[in-house]
Each structure stands twice: as C-alpha cells, then as structure tokens.
Amino acid sequence: MSKLDFSHYSRQLSLDYDDDTTVEDATYPDFLVKLLTDDLDFHNHTGNYATHNFHSFQAKFPPQLPSKFILSLTQEGDVVLDPMMGSGTTVLEAFLTGRRALGFDIDPLAVKIAKVKTTSTKPNELMQYCKLILKKARNQVENEKNFLEKELSRRWESKSKEFIDYWFAIPTQLELLALLLQIEEIRDERIRTFFELAFSAIIITKSGGVSLAFDLAHTRPHKAKLVIDKHGMVILGEELQRNNSPRLNFLTKKLRSPIDEFEKRCIQNINGLIRSPSGKFDPEIKFGDAQNLPLENASVDLIVTSPPYASNAIDYMRAHKFSLIWFGYSIEDLGFRRKEYIGGEDTTSTEFEELPGATSTVVSELSDLDEKRGKVLCRYYSEMKRTLEEMHRVLRPNKAAIVVVGNSIMRGIDTQTQNCLAEIGQAIGFEVPKIGIRRLDRNKRMLPAGSTVNTSSQIQQRRHGEYVIAFYKA
Ligand SMILES: C[S@@+](CC[C@H](N)C(=O)[O-])C[C@H]1O[C@@H](n2cnc3c(N)ncnc32)[C@H](O)[C@@H]1O
Structure with missing residues (x-):
C-alpha cells in the first residue's frame, strides 16, 4: 500500500497548561x-x-x-x-x-433508550405499576394459556412470526406476550416506555438474554443448539445431548423466565432512578x-x-x-x-x-x-x-x-x-x-x-x- 500524505493533525501549542487551565x-x-x-x-x-x-x-x-x-x-x-x-x-x-x-x-430503539434515561418518573409510582404487571402476567400465563397462544398466532404476519419462532422458545414467547399485553395497557406514555425498555433489556444483552441467540454483540447472532427449559427438560437438540458432543457447552442455553428477568430488571432500573438527580432543561x-x-x-x-x-x-x-x-x-x-x-x-x-x-x-x-x-x-x-x-x-x-x-x-x-x-x-x-x-x-x-x-x-x-x-x- 502506498504511503498517503495525511497532514499531521497536532497543533503546536502557544500556552503552558496544567489541570486548572480553563x-x-x-x-x-x-x-x-x-x-x-x-x-x-x-x-x-x-x-x-x-x-x-x-x-x-x-x-x-x-x-x-x-x-x-x-x-x-x-x-x-x-x-x-x-x-x-x-x-x-x-x-x-x-x-x-x-x-x-x-x-x-x-x-427506534436508541430513541426509546435515550428518552427513558432522561425522563423523570416517580419511583414509587413505577413500583406500583411493576407489581401489577407481574401479578397479571403471571396469572395469565398460568390460567389463560389458550388465549395467549391464539394471540401469538394472530399478532404477526408470517415472516415476522417465523423470526419469532426461530429465535424464541414457545414458553418464552408466552411469558413475553403476557408482559407485553400488560405494558400496552398503560396509558401514560412515560411510564409505558419505561417498562418497554425493561422488556427490551431482558432480550438484548451480550449473551442474548431470554432469546435463543447466543451473542447479540456479534454481527451474526448464533442460535443455541441445545435448549433446556427452567424445569431441566430438553426442548431442543436432544440428539446433540445423546451424542455427547464436545462443543455442547458452547451451544447450550438454559432458558430463564422472562417474567422473573423482567422483575429483576425493573427493580434495578427503578433503583437507578432514585439516585439520579434531574436536570433543569x-x-x-x-x-x-x-x-x-x-x-x-x-x-x-x-x-x-x-x-x-x-x-x-x-x-x-x-x-x-x-x-x-x-x-x-x-x-x-x-x-x-x-x-x-x-x-x-x-x-x-x-x-x-x-x-x-x-x-x-x-x-x-x-x-x-x-x-x-x-x-x-x-x-x-x-x-x-x-x-x-x-x-x-x-x-x-x-x-x-x-x-x-x-x-x-x-x-x-x-x-x-x-x-x-x-x-x-x-x-x-x-x-x-x-x-x-x-x-x-x-x-x-x-x-x-x-x-x-x-x-x-x-x-x-x-x-x-x-x-x-x-x-x-x-
Ligand atoms: C456508536 S453508536 C453511538 C453510541 C453513543 N455514543 C452511546 O454512548 O450510546 C452510533 C449510532 O449512530 C446511529 N446512526 C446511524 N446512522 C444514523 C443516521 N443517519 N442518523 C442518526 N444516527 C445514525 C446508530 O443508530 C447508532 O445508534
């Protein structure tokens, strides 16, 4: 490669400075x-x-x-x-x-993140909403599974649903939808967006969060080959387990409950709010x-x-x-x-x-x-x-x-x-x-x-x- 003539970007200083220089x-x-x-x-x-x-x-x-x-x-x-x-x-x-x-x-996600991070909301009020969302979502997963399944099959057109089915296990989808339905009920936009962000934060993590992806920091996320649910049951990749593949450790994902993860994330974020002072503008x-x-x-x-x-x-x-x-x-x-x-x-x-x-x-x-x-x-x-x-x-x-x-x-x-x-x-x-x-x-x-x-x-x-x-x- 030829040497390019880039000017040397460093101005000669005409001042002596120290840490107090303004x-x-x-x-x-x-x-x-x-x-x-x-x-x-x-x-x-x-x-x-x-x-x-x-x-x-x-x-x-x-x-x-x-x-x-x-x-x-x-x-x-x-x-x-x-x-x-x-x-x-x-x-x-x-x-x-x-x-x-x-x-x-x-x-759109960046805009949501930045908005929530700079919006003053009352921690006590958020905590009340959080408890309600968790209670209703848990109740729905336990008692209204048919309704949730119907809603899952109705919400997205085929291409988007294919994506969801590929990257999210069915028990995960049910819990995520139950949370989402509660969040969507919230009329106050500031509060609704706060919870949407906590919802997103349990999916988009370096390790792929509650999805079946391994690494969302990489350009191409990889899908887990062996998936074990929260009760220890294999729900994907039984063959791989039987073959006792040496790469198994890298390909295994233990599913966590989105509702439990959401609860932890909400508490963490609400605590963050308590410590943050609000600016003037x-x-x-x-x-x-x-x-x-x-x-x-x-x-x-x-x-x-x-x-x-x-x-x-x-x-x-x-x-x-x-x-x-x-x-x-x-x-x-x-x-x-x-x-x-x-x-x-x-x-x-x-x-x-x-x-x-x-x-x-x-x-x-x-x-x-x-x-x-x-x-x-x-x-x-x-x-x-x-x-x-x-x-x-x-x-x-x-x-x-x-x-x-x-x-x-x-x-x-x-x-x-x-x-x-x-x-x-x-x-x-x-x-x-x-x-x-x-x-x-x-x-x-x-x-x-x-x-x-x-x-x-x-x-x-x-x-x-x-x-x-x-x-x-x-
Ligand atoms: C390196 S990130 C910025 C990270 C940021 N400094 C922070 O601390 O979170 C670059 C950002 O540029 C945004 N971006 C890409 N194309 C853009 C465009 N045409 N106009 C505005 N933002 C754009 C991306 O969505 C991404 O959020």
Missing part, C-alpha cells in the same frame, strides 16, 4: 489540544451511575468522555447536541449538568437523520458524538430487531430501515460525494482490490461528509464538535477513518487542532465481532483503541 486562559483551539492530550481512557471510572446502565448498547462511550468536554467547554443553559446519540450518553450527561440537550438517532430527543438535522444555523454550543464504524462493523438493527419486533415493527420494515444507517452496505441508491485527495486515494486502493467494498467505504465517507457539513452548519462560531471514531480494516486495507474524517472536515471548513487517542477497556465496551484481544496482531492492536477528533469552527 477555556478562558487559552484560545479555543489550544484548549481543545489540551483536552485531547489529557487521559481519555477512563479505565478506572465507573459508568454505572444515574440511568446509564438501563439498557445495553454496543460501542457506547463512557459517560466521563462527553462529561469532560461538556464541563470544560460549556456553561449551564448552553446547547449540547449528539446527532447520532445511540443510548444517549452525551444527552444524559448534558441533562445531568444543566445543559440543554439535543439528541437524534435513526434507530428537559432534553429534546428525536428520531432523525444526522445528515439532515432539523436545527437552525449556528444554534449549538458543543457537539459530542460517535458515528458508526465504517463497513457496518456493528449492525445495530440486527440486534435491535430482537426486541423491536415485539413492539409492532415488521421484519420487512426493519430490513428497509437497516439500509439507511450510516455505514450500511447497500450502495444501490447512494449519492456519492466528491472526497478530498488522501481520502479518495484510500477508497481507490480498496476499490482496486474489491470494487464492492470500495463502494461501501465511499458510501461511508460520503455520509460522514454530509454529517460533518450539518455539524458545521448548526455549530455557533468559535465552538467545536468532538467526534469519537474507531478504525476499520477492509480487505486488509486500513481505512484510516480518523485521518480521512479529519481531512473531510478540513475540506468543508473545520480546523482540526488535534486527534486524541483512547485505549479501550475490552472488559467494558461491547465491540464488533472479531475484536477479541490478540496483542500479537497489528490489526487487533489498532482496533484496541479509538480516536477522538476535535473539529473547530472558527
């Missing part, structure tokens, strides 16, 4: 360099406070990261935006520190596309965000459909939506943008090896160009966007995401004072498939960290 003591870009030189790893910090852990989410960043930039670069009442908010880490930190938080995402959280934000020009004081990886390395919809399907989305609709995510693989209707020099060289090198993958990368940089243009438009002058990105390797080619995005940003009018580096704590962050630690591999080492790019609007 944005008033320096020029804004110099202060950004100071912030990106500090420790960005946050390995010894916990993310388990307030509502941050209400629901798992792949590649969410630690709350300390947005918090650092929010506290250093904004004041109470300032507007903080995350246009690809995911589980709402930035939005929640902005809310907790009295900023006006704005968050958008194209993923209600956040605005909306479904929306980062490439076309419904915001005024020059209306935002700070952006802290992390876009998806290039090459669709984390396929959010593939995991999220496991719970979205229970909320009335059809498999077909979810399939269409999946194509819209930044970094998607379908390039049939992509509007490709003109990319600056070194970025288009990376794309050409990949295209020479594999034309299809080249188009996918070109789609990613085109989408990120439109997203960065929107960020530039909505930021006030003398303000910044902090963008956290992971790098990708496609067909052995380093996509140099951090350098390419910096170059694209410069081409549309941003200054890039510095690209910071943070080392990932593999135990904490849910990352794409194939990211297991192998320190001998260069590729894995690169994936072991991510980049924090400061884009400054003069």
Whole structure:
C-alpha cells in the first residue's frame, strides 16, 4: 500500500497548561489540544451511575468522555447536541449538568433508550405499576394459556412470526406476550416506555438474554443448539445431548423466565432512578437523520458524538430487531430501515460525494482490490461528509464538535477513518487542532465481532483503541 500524505493533525501549542487551565486562559483551539492530550481512557471510572446502565448498547462511550468536554467547554443553559446519540450518553450527561440537550438517532430503539434515561418518573409510582404487571402476567400465563397462544398466532404476519419462532422458545414467547399485553395497557406514555425498555433489556444483552441467540454483540447472532427449559427438560437438540458432543457447552442455553428477568430488571432500573438527580432543561430527543438535522444555523454550543464504524462493523438493527419486533415493527420494515444507517452496505441508491485527495486515494486502493467494498467505504465517507457539513452548519462560531471514531480494516486495507474524517472536515471548513487517542477497556465496551484481544496482531492492536477528533469552527 502506498504511503498517503495525511497532514499531521497536532497543533503546536502557544500556552503552558496544567489541570486548572480553563477555556478562558487559552484560545479555543489550544484548549481543545489540551483536552485531547489529557487521559481519555477512563479505565478506572465507573459508568454505572444515574440511568446509564438501563439498557445495553454496543460501542457506547463512557459517560466521563462527553462529561469532560461538556464541563470544560460549556456553561449551564448552553446547547449540547449528539446527532447520532445511540443510548444517549452525551444527552444524559448534558441533562445531568444543566445543559440543554439535543439528541437524534435513526434507530427506534436508541430513541426509546435515550428518552427513558432522561425522563423523570416517580419511583414509587413505577413500583406500583411493576407489581401489577407481574401479578397479571403471571396469572395469565398460568390460567389463560389458550388465549395467549391464539394471540401469538394472530399478532404477526408470517415472516415476522417465523423470526419469532426461530429465535424464541414457545414458553418464552408466552411469558413475553403476557408482559407485553400488560405494558400496552398503560396509558401514560412515560411510564409505558419505561417498562418497554425493561422488556427490551431482558432480550438484548451480550449473551442474548431470554432469546435463543447466543451473542447479540456479534454481527451474526448464533442460535443455541441445545435448549433446556427452567424445569431441566430438553426442548431442543436432544440428539446433540445423546451424542455427547464436545462443543455442547458452547451451544447450550438454559432458558430463564422472562417474567422473573423482567422483575429483576425493573427493580434495578427503578433503583437507578432514585439516585439520579434531574436536570433543569428537559432534553429534546428525536428520531432523525444526522445528515439532515432539523436545527437552525449556528444554534449549538458543543457537539459530542460517535458515528458508526465504517463497513457496518456493528449492525445495530440486527440486534435491535430482537426486541423491536415485539413492539409492532415488521421484519420487512426493519430490513428497509437497516439500509439507511450510516455505514450500511447497500450502495444501490447512494449519492456519492466528491472526497478530498488522501481520502479518495484510500477508497481507490480498496476499490482496486474489491470494487464492492470500495463502494461501501465511499458510501461511508460520503455520509460522514454530509454529517460533518450539518455539524458545521448548526455549530455557533468559535465552538467545536468532538467526534469519537474507531478504525476499520477492509480487505486488509486500513481505512484510516480518523485521518480521512479529519481531512473531510478540513475540506468543508473545520480546523482540526488535534486527534486524541483512547485505549479501550475490552472488559467494558461491547465491540464488533472479531475484536477479541490478540496483542500479537497489528490489526487487533489498532482496533484496541479509538480516536477522538476535535473539529473547530472558527
Ligand atoms: C456508536 S453508536 C453511538 C453510541 C453513543 N455514543 C452511546 O454512548 O450510546 C452510533 C449510532 O449512530 C446511529 N446512526 C446511524 N446512522 C444514523 C443516521 N443517519 N442518523 C442518526 N444516527 C445514525 C446508530 O443508530 C447508532 O445508534
């Protein structure tokens, strides 16, 4: 691979700084360099406070990261935006520190998660509802099995039902439906969404939760081959058990009761609420596309965000459909939506943008090896160009966007995401004072498939960290 001429993104500082230096003591870009030189790893910090852990989410960043930039670069009442908010880490930190938080995402589950995490609800009231849901759902599973079975066969069209039958055992389906029917009865939207999120959280976990999937953090979830119900009965894969296959341990799933799991999750989340203080300004959280934000020009004081990886390395919809399907989305609709995510693989209707020099060289090198993958990368940089243009438009002058990105390797080619995005940003009018580096704590962050630690591999080492790019609007 040829050596590309990426400019070296590190501004020479004209100030001596220490921990007490504030944005008033320096020029804004110099202060950004100071912030990106500090420790960005946050390995010894916990993310388990307030509502941050209400629901798992792949590649969410630690709350300390947005918090650092929010506290250093904004004041109470300032507007903080995350246009690809995911589980709402930035939005929640902005809310907790009295900023006006704005968050958008194209993923319906992300919007639900971020909303619930930043909505003040009364713990006692939730606990009352929780007890009622559990009582009625348990009663229905015990006494109205026929009704539940009929409802299960009626609710979904054939393709969606096939998906449910493939990924959820029948006893699990019955309990999930009984819970859902109770949740749907709740009129107050804030309360209903709180319970929908607890429902989703028992399905979407790294281990696949109450579904038959093994690993929803991976791009392709695997289905359990041997399934044992809560009474110890084998309900799938008897043959495998008889053959005493050595791989059995990895393929076995013991079913847990969704109602019991829901109870635990509700109690955990309600306890999270009790400890979380409420901010002054209600956040605005909306479904929306980062490439076309419904915001005024020059209306935002700070952006802290992390876009998806290039090459669709984390396929959010593939995991999220496991719970979205229970909320009335059809498999077909979810399939269409999946194509819209930044970094998607379908390039049939992509509007490709003109990319600056070194970025288009990376794309050409990949295209020479594999034309299809080249188009996918070109789609990613085109989408990120439109997203960065929107960020530039909505930021006030003398303000910044902090963008956290992971790098990708496609067909052995380093996509140099951090350098390419910096170059694209410069081409549309941003200054890039510095690209910071943070080392990932593999135990904490849910990352794409194939990211297991192998320190001998260069590729894995690169994936072991991510980049924090400061884009400054003069
Ligand atoms: C890396 S995640 C963000 C994680 C987030 N920082 C957190 O802490 O939870 C990237 C997000 O970008 C969202 N996304 C993808 N395409 C988008 C688009 N066109 N507009 C808005 N959000 C998009 C994905 O749905 C995903 O939630």
